[in-house]
Amino acid sequence: MKNIALEVENLSKQYRLGQVGTGTLSHDLNRWWHKIRGKDDPYLRIGESNDRTTSGVSDYVWALRDINFKIEQGDAVGIIGRNGAGKSTLLKLLSKVTKPSTGNIKVKGRIASLLEVGTGFHPEMTGRENIFLNGAILGMTRREIARKFDEIVDFAGVERYIDTPVKRYSSGMYVRLAFAVAAHLESEILIVDEVLAVGDAEFQKKCLGKMGDVSKGEGRTVLFVSHNMASVKTLCNTGILMNNGTLQEQGSVNRILDLYVSFSTNSNSKFLYKEDVNKAAQVLDIRILNSKMNMTNEFSHLEDIYFDIKVELRKHINARVNLSVLDKYDNVIFIQRKNITYGVNVFSGMLKGNVLVPNTYKFAVALDNPGVEIYDIVDGGGQFNIVDIGNELSLNGDTENGIIVSPILWNT
Secondary structure, eight states: OOOEEEEEEEEEEEEETTOSSSOOHHHHHHHHHHHHTTOOOGGGGOOEEOOTTSOOSOSEEEEEEEEEEEEETTOEEEEEOSTTSSHHHHHHHHTTSSOOSEEEEEESSOEEEEOSTTTTOOTTSBHHHHHHHHHHHTTOOHHHHHHHHHHHHHHHTOGGGTTSBGGGSOHHHHHHHHHHHHHHSOOSEEEEOGGGGGSOHHHHHHHHHHHHIIIIITOOEEEEEOSOHHHHHHHOSEEEEEETTEEEEEEEHHHHHHHHHHHHHHHTSSOOOOOOTTSSEEEEEEEEEOTTSOBOSEEETTSOEEEEEEEEEOSSSOOEEEEEEEETTOOEEEEEEEEOOSEEEEEEEEEOSSSBOSEEEEEEEEEEETTTEEEEEEOSSOEEEEEOSOOHHHHTTOOOOOSBOOOOOOOO
């Protein structure tokens, strides 16, 4: 039987909306009265799902509801889902930052977590002192921490400031040191939320490499929350998909990412425009059409893809439209830009067939004044699928074909 590093059984977390704590004094007294009589919390029988897009009638909401999963030792697990799906709440429960309303968490080993900038740091203490403090919290001896100290400081790149109180660090320095401490001190489980987005691109790449080493090289378990699907795909071998406080699916990372993309495509298949006159420039409409000028979001790999974009510039200022084509993991494939003029502008264009390989893509549109201000960004409602009807590569049994189809003139 494989080693289970983390097991979650019927885990739930309930919050009362609009209140600090669990509710009113009368609710707390009612809970106490039920407890001394050996009965369940009466408020756990009520509450609504955590769907932030709808209104409800209950004061109570389930941030998480009946979560069950097992994670094997050495797994790198990507936890994904839309904003408000319950990802961060789950990590807080696993890290023991907050207590669950119901359910159990079984952990084999020590957990090091990085949930927000400077988690576990004391602002008045120096970087050096905080490294030893964090190690002590994890149960490590001073000798064990000292052995890792130089490696931590070198990775974080803050040697010059190591004896400065961390309250004087920039957010980037803070997160560099916090991640270095969490990743290098010898915990069995490493939990990382989207805090890495604070760092620069070079440091993010360095962090992903370190987490890969922690998981694949050292056999430690990594739980990683991110909206960067490319990072999740690179780092993780398994995935968990969250939706409205429930666990939607657990499985291989490729399958989970495909499910997430399909959910996003279904929910964003149409562009919903809501006028905001306070915006100096705004995207009014995005339409994706086939050669018969019918709206659709599905094309064969040989079809040309047509699109119309309507935007409005409401002030006499310099502005341009930026049209990006992204893959399903939000990696930018290419960007085209065009200046816009005062009033309503309509742009039509065509993306030739047999350029993108079969997969899911989307158009993203941004309006900006270069280097000055971004007026509007739309990355939903422009999604489309390219379907394989038998291209040269797939007919030969190949499945991994990259993104772009580009002929090469071979010489033998």
